[in-house]
Amino acid sequence: MRWEQLTSSFMPDSQRRTEVLHKLMAAYQAPERHYHTLAHIGALLNRAEQVQLLDPDVVKLAIWFHDAVYNALKSDNEARSAAWALDFLTYSTLEPSRCRRVAYLIERTHDHTQAQPPDDADLLFFLDADLSILGAPEPDYWEYARQVRREYRVVPDVLYRPGRCKVLEKMLATPKLFRTAEMHEKLEASARRNLQAELQAWKGTGLPQG
Structure with missing residues (x-):
């Protein structure tokens, strides 16, 4: 084990x-x-x-x-x-x-958006791995977004929407979501698409149902 x-x-x-x-x-x-x-x-x-x-x-x-x-x-x-x-x-x-x-x-x-030591390879790997769901295929990302919403189920939509939008906007404003070369190349573009799609969903009718 x-x-x-x-x-x-x-x-x-x-x-x-x-x-x-x-x-x-x-x-x-x-x-x-x-x-x-x-x-x-x-x-x-x-x-x-x-x-x-x-x-x-x-x-x-x-x-x-x-x-x-x-x-x-x-x-x-x-x-x-x-x-x-x-x-x-x-x-x-x-x-x-x-x-x-x-x-x-x-x-x-x-806070994954904070500046990180650029030469700390283990730290950068760990942080990138923790964020890797953001660059997942679209169905997996939407399931992640729904799971996070369920973890905040005690928070009503009127409060969750602006809070989640703020988080998404902060991440999208980060110059690099992924700091390691491998995960940046593989996941950065798809992560930004996923984050932008979720942001637009919360500004509209909400998350798509799975």
Whole structure:
């Protein structure tokens, strides 16, 4: 199992490994989640296994924990997810600098449009992988957009529409959505088409039904 393969070398306490895995799975399988689920984590792990990373264990830990805390109405999800990762790693043999690095990667997902260190290859891969759904084929993108809307189901359309439009406009105004050469080439154009289409949908009759 991926979690066991990743954590067994630096977390000697097998009971703790198992307990945290169960807590993570429960978080990602919570009924209010529709996109930020284990499927999202699996997709990112698949991408991580297909590339050469400088510190794959750190990146994979960041993937596992980056959406561990997800409340659509809160703005501190990334900070709390990073804190959860650090709490788990307190009991590990992983070097403190690498533990802090896991938290740093998670915290950088708070705003994908912010400037990023251009020479931090693992960070740029992680952020691009997290955004890769934006460049998905059109049917998959619309399903993602509907899933996100369901995660905000307690927010009425009169509030969700302008909020979502602001998010979409901010992303479209970003010079580069994808910072790695490979994902920029493969996904940038389709991501911008998808984002623009969703923006127009919210300015019109709303998302198409699946």
